[in-house]
Amino acid sequence: MKKQWFTISVYSENNVGLLNRISGIFLKRHINIESLNVSKSEIDEVSKFTIVVNTTEKWVHNIVGQIEKQIEVIKAFYHTDEETIYQESALFKIASHLLFDERQIQNIIKENNSQIVTVAREFFVLAKTGRRHEIDEMYEQLKPFGIMQFVRSGRISVTKDEMQISALLNEFQEHE
Incomplete structure (x- = not known):
């Protein structure tokens, strides 16, 4: 598999220590974070991490899976440069x-x-x-x-396709 640029979007609660744990996931795999931005998201009280890496799709898929195991993480996605603005x-x-x-x-x-x-x-x-x-x-x-x-600055990005995070959060809140 060839390496390419991926933008990882992580939606999470805003808790102390999460950034450290997320960066540790990359450190264990010897994958350099090329760009990192953390900001408010389109959803109240939810932060968005935008992380840029140059790796294979297999590795980015595994990393996103590990990130989603963090308790404060609501959902994580990855996209190629062609799929984002x-x-x-x-x-x-x-x-x-x-x-x-x-x-x-x-x-x-x-x-x-x-x-x-x-x-x-x-x-x-x-x-x-x-x-x-x-x-x-x-x-x-x-x-x-x-x-x-x-x-x-770090990269900021939005996807070309609709993100399903709002629908996921609404569904999650209805089940509580």
Whole structure:
């Protein structure tokens, strides 16, 4: 089986220690988590973990099964990149004089559809939202001018098909 990118969505109660146990599942299998985001979900009082890994479908299937055994986990799913719509965000801190002295910087901002978030005397901050490779390309374009700071978010994603989690939760609540 060949490796590919998978996005794992985990819906859970918001309990202390769950992130540690979930990351331990990946650690035991020597699978690196490429991206991790935890946020509020579309369901009240339910958190959503979005985890990106590069592995085989067999391994991701086994991992999702292990994650679902955690007591606080309501349901976990995995999807390929083709089955999801996803984005990342990044911030670039650059020396202010470059914005005015280097015409190429203005071209990079425009070509990458990025935004200037703030301008101060010593620096300015650019925001870029897009796919990982788009952020990587912008990073490589800005690198020769000097990047003072750089940070990127974890992937956020939604599936192209309807997620069945709301129906599952309603069914679960009716049986209680």
